[in-house]
Structure formats: C-alpha cells, structure tokens
Amino acid sequence: MGITERKEREREQxxxxxxxxxxxxxxxxxxxxSTMDDVAVEAELSxxxxxxxxxxxxxxxxxIMERGMKLLMGLMEKRLHISSNGIETLRELGLAxxxxxxxxxxxxxxxxxxxxxxxxxxxxQEAKVKDFLANRxxxxxxxxxxxxxxxxxxxxxxxxxxELSTTLWAQMMGIxxxxxxxxxxxxxxxxxxxxxxNSHLMLLSDALKPSHMEGANHE
Amino acid sequence: MGITERKEREREQxxxxxxxxxxxxxxxxxxxxSTMDDVAVEAELSxxxxxxxxxxxxxxxxxIMERGMKLLMGLMEKRLHISSNGIETLRELGLAxxxxxxxxxxxxxxxxxxxxxxxxxxxxQEAKVKDFLANRxxxxxxxxxxxxxxxxxxxxxxxxxxELSTTLWAQMMGIxxxxxxxxxxxxxxxxxxxxxxNSHLMLLSDALKPSHMEGANHE
DNA sequence: CTAGAAAATGACCGTTAGTCATTTTGATGA
DNA sequence: TCATCAAAATGACTAACGGTCATTTTCTAG
Numbered sequence: 001m002g003i004t005e006r007k008e009r010e011r012e013q014x015x016x017x018x019x020x021x022x023x024x025x026x027x028x029x030x031x032x033x034s035t036m037d038d039v040a041v042e043a044e045l046s047x048x049x050x051x052x053x054x055x056x057x058x059x060x061x062x063x064i065m066e067r068g069m070k071l072l073m074g075l076m077e078k079r080l081h082i083s084s085n086g087i088e089t090l091r092e093l094g095l096a097x098x099x100x101x102x103x104x105x106x107x108x109x110x111x112x113x114x115x116x117x118x119x120x121x122x123x124x125q126e127a128k129v130k131d132f133l134a135n136r137x138x139x140x141x142x143x144x145x146x147x148x149x150x151x152x153x154x155x156x157x158x159x160x161x162x163e164l165s166t167t168l169w170a171q172m173m174g175i176x177x178x179x180x181x182x183x184x185x186x187x188x189x190x191x192x193x194x195x196x197x198n199s200h201l202m203l204l205s206d207a208l209k210p211s212h213m214e215g216a217n218h219e
Numbered sequence: 220m221g222i223t224e225r226k227e228r229e230r231e232q233x234x235x236x237x238x239x240x241x242x243x244x245x246x247x248x249x250x251x252x253s254t255m256d257d258v259a260v261e262a263e264l265s266x267x268x269x270x271x272x273x274x275x276x277x278x279x280x281x282x283i284m285e286r287g288m289k290l291l292m293g294l295m296e297k298r299l300h301i302s303s304n305g306i307e308t309l310r311e312l313g314l315a316x317x318x319x320x321x322x323x324x325x326x327x328x329x330x331x332x333x334x335x336x337x338x339x340x341x342x343x344q345e346a347k348v349k350d351f352l353a354n355r356x357x358x359x360x361x362x363x364x365x366x367x368x369x370x371x372x373x374x375x376x377x378x379x380x381x382e383l384s385t386t387l388w389a390q391m392m393g394i395x396x397x398x399x400x401x402x403x404x405x406x407x408x409x410x411x412x413x414x415x416x417n418s419h420l421m422l423l424s425d426a427l428k429p430s431h432m433e434g435a436n437h438e
Numbered sequence: 439c440t441a442g443a444a445a446a447t448g449a450c451c452g453t454t455a456g457t458c459a460t461t462t463t464g465a466t467g468a
Numbered sequence: 469t470c471a472t473c474a475a476a477a478t479g480a481c482t483a484a485c486g487g488t489c490a491t492t493t494t495c496t497a498g
Contacts, residue, residue: 115397115400115401116335116336116396116397116400117335117400118399118400118401118402129403133403133404133407139404159418159421159422162408162409162410163410163414163415163418164418165408166404166405166408166410166415167394167410167415167418167419167422169397170393170394170397170398170401170415170419171390171393171394171419173393173397174389174390174392174393174394174395174396174397175386175389175390175393176393177335177393177396177397178334178335178388178389178392178393178396179389180337181334181335181336181337182334182337182389183337184348184352185352185358185385186385188352189381189384189385190381191381191382191385191386195382196382196385196386196389199378199382199383199386200386200389200390202378203378203386203422203423203426203427204422204426206425206426206428206430207422207423207425207426208422209425211425
C-alpha cells in the first residue's frame with residue numbers, strides 16, 4: 001500500500017509550501033524585518049510546525065536561496081554552449097547573471113544577500129553546506145569554462161586555474177554584494193548596477209587575454 | 220574658568236573609553252555575539268550610560284570602523300608619493316590594504332564586515348554617513364590616483380573615471396568581503412587571501428593598461 | 439549648605455527566535 | 469464502530485538582547 005509514499009509526498013508538499021510562504025514574506029518585508037510568526041501566518045501553520053521542517057530561520061532562507069541558485073544555473077546552462085570559444089562563453093556566463101538579476105530580482109537579492117553573510121557556512125549543518133558546494137554550481141561552471149578557454153588558447157594560462165576561478169567568482173559576486181550593500185556610495189557617484197557590471201566585464205576581457213595577444217574587441 | 224572645557228575633555232575621554240571597551244569585546248567575541256551589556260561591563264559603566272554616548276550598537280561599531288579607516292588612510296598616504304606613476308601608485312594602494320590587513324587584522328575585519336552590511340548607510344543618522352563619505356577616504360584617494368594615471372598615460376582612459384574608480388573599489392572590497400564571508404569555499408579550493416589578492420592585482424595590472432600598450436611587466 | 443542641573447544608573451519593556459508539554463489527527467486492528 | 473497509539477501540529481512559554489526612562493548620584497554655583 002502507498003500510504004508511506006503518500007505521507008512522504010505530503011511532507012514534501014508542505015515543505016515546499018513553507019518555502020513559498022517564506023518567499024512571499026521575505027521578498028515583501030525583507031529578511032531582517034520578517035518574523036517566523038509572519039511566515040507561519042502566511043503558511044497557515046503554527047510556528048512550531050515550521051520548526052519541524054526547518055531548524056532555523058536561516059535554514060529557510062537557505063532553501064529559498066537554493067531555489068534561486070537552480071534558476072541561475074538553468075540560465076547558465078542554456079548559454080553554456082552558445083560559443084565553443086572559452087573567453088566568449090565566460091562572457092555569456094556573466095550575461096546570464098545579468099539576465100538572472102533582471103528576470104528574478106528577488107531571488108537575485110536573496111542570493112547576493114546570502115553570499116555576503118558569513119552565517120550559514122558556519123551555523124548551518126555541515127552536511128547541507130557540503131552538499132551544496134559539492135553539487136554543480138556557478139563556481140564549478142566557471143572552472144570548466146576557464147579550462148576550456150585555456151585549452152583553446154583564448155585565456156591566459158599563467159594564473160593557476162583554482163586561483164583564477166575563485167578570483168573571478170569573488171570579483172563578480174563581490175561587486176554585486178558591494179552594490180547591494182552600499183547603494184548610497186554608487187548613487188553618489190552616479191553609477192548604476194548595469195554600469196558597474198559593464199565596466200567590470202570590460203576590464204576582464206582585457207585582463208584575461210594571453211599576454212601580447214593583439215586586437216582586443218571589448219565592447 | 221575652564222570647567223566647560225574640562226567637562227568636554229572628560230566627555231571625549233569617556234567616549235573614547237567606550238570605544239576601547241567596544242573594541243575589546245567585539246574583537247574578542249565577534250560583533251553578533253557581543254551584547255551591549257558585555258560592553259558596559261568592560262567599560263565599567265551601566266548600559267544606560269552607553270546610550271548617552273551612542274544611539275545604537277551599530278553606531279558604536281561605526282566608531283570602531285572609523286578608527287580602522289583612519290589607520291588605513293595613514294598607510295595609504297604614506298605610499299601615495301612613492302611613485303609619480305599613476306598605475307604604480309595604484310598598486311601601492313593595493314599593497315597598503317594588504318599591509319593594513321596584516322598590521323591590524325581586527326580593524327581590517329571590522330572594516331570588511333561593515334562594508335558588507337547594508338545596515339548603517341540606511342539606519343545610521345544621515346549626517347554621520349554623509350560626513351564620512353564627504354571626508355577623504357579610500358575611494359577618494361583611488362579616484363585621485365586614477366586621474367593621475369590617466370594624465371600620465373599609464374592608465375586607460377576609455378572608461379569614465381567615476382565608473383572606473385567605483386568599479387575598482389567594489390572589486391577590491393568585494394573580494395575581501397567574499398573571502399571573509401565564504402572562507403569555506405576558498406579553503407576547499409586551497410586559495411588563501413594572499414593568493415586571492417595577488418591574482419586580482421595581476422589581472423588588474425593588465426586590464427588597466429591603455430589598449431595596445433606593449434611590454435607588460437606585471438609582477 | 440542648598441538648589442538645581444548634568445550625568446549615571448539599572449529595572450524594565452518589547453520583540454522575536456526557538457522549545458516543549460499538550461492536543462489533534464488519522465491509520466490500524468479487533 | 470471503537471480503542472489504541474504514533475506521528476503531526478499546536479501555541480503558550482522561555483531566554484536573550486537592544487533600547488528606554490523614572491529615579492538616584494554627582495557636581496557646580498551662589
């Protein structure tokens with residue numbers, strides 16, 4: 001009989017329903033200003049029940065971020081084989097991130113916000129984080145693309161790949177975190193997010209070329 | 220009679236003493252885990268008194284960060300005139316930041332942590348923040364240096380200066396924020412902070428050259 | 439010595455993440 | 469149909485902490 005199966009399915013549905021409620025609340029009021037009671041009301045459940053599905057507010061937030069990450073990965077995969085050239089693919093990945101930020105601004109913010117906090121990697125259960133890092137994620141894809149670019153000669157090879165990929169990843173995530181954390185500074189200088197990302201990519205397109213390679217067409 | 224003067228002096232001393240206590244507590248237990256009661260005990264004052272000098276926990280943290288910023292600025296000013304060449308001075312500024320992180324790791328962390336949060340610029344009194352931004356700070360110095368570099372021909376001029384300076388600032392602060400927030404990721408890839416900063420500067424030294432300028436000596 | 443202002447105190451408040459004893463639900467077997 | 473029992477759900481409660489304010493203490497001035 002499929003009773004255990006049905007129960008499992010119901011549990012999964014409720015789990016997703018809580019994430020739905022969490023999204024609605026967090027995206028509307030912002031993470032810090034949202035309370036678990038808010039989420040409970042939205043989900044039409046008691047707060048106690050939430051804690052049967054999530055061990056903490058941060059874990060719920062993590063689940064939302066994971067959804068966002070899946071969406072982003074989808075957009076990246078789609079662009080991954082547009083070009084066979086490594087450096088151009090890299091640019092596509094950058095554009096995927098921009099596209100993501102326009103299509104799903106809320107998930108984008110959740111992801112950026114989460115990236116800029118040191119909480120989860122320490123306080124969340126090791127297992128969950130390990131699992132997340134082990135899975136194919138934006139950093140993995142970046143790494144593969146760099147390998148391709150180094151192989152086809154479109155990307156410099158004098159920086160070890162592990163260093164280069166983490167650096168590029170940190171740069172991109174970093175400027176986005178800074179932009180969301182320090183909007184006032186950027187406004188003061190009349191620089192928008194689009195401009196920031198653009199000039200970043202512009203700098204990169206030159207920086208990644210193998211030395212002495214002529215004929216840059218950054219644009 | 221100098222009574223008002225003495226009072227003012229005493230007030231300033233107490234103000235500084237509270238920052239001292241705040242530093243001791245925050246640097247030891249971490250900002251989030253530290254309570255205002257902890258600080259009060261360390262300062263040998265009641266909690267209520269703290270709030271006569273600081274309107275919030277964040278404002279106390281801001282004051283600590285300002286101290287750090289002053290130290291950093293000192294290190295930067297010192298290196299500012301080592302070279303008359305713009306691009307080399309820019310590198311010196313990067314190295315000043317590295318030096319700062321080694322000399323004053325606690326202030327460095329406070330600064331980074333503060334940079335990566337969106338709280339203060341919104342919740343702190345406008346005046347305080349405006350004042351901070353108006354003062355000569357790392358971003359100002361960066362801007363000046365870029366101007367010099369563009370003038371002496373050592374830095375590309377095709378990116379507007381406001382965009383370029385904010386981008387470079389966001390990149391550098393960004394990767395440091397990411398490093399402190401996501402140490403686990405970097406450890407997994409065996410990349411240390413020194414390596415991260417190095418490969419970042421390496422990429423930059425190529426990216427900032429005027430197009431078609433030959434003979435790169437990045438090192 | 440006293441009046442009164444300025445500084446300091448600490449008991450108290452409101453909020454909220456997280457807990458747990460109790461209740462409800464629903465499957466099972468007689 | 470009902471009794472039993474485990475799983476699920478509940479919501480009152482706790483602990484912790486940032487921030488407040490009526491009261492007390494300290495200091496100045498006349």
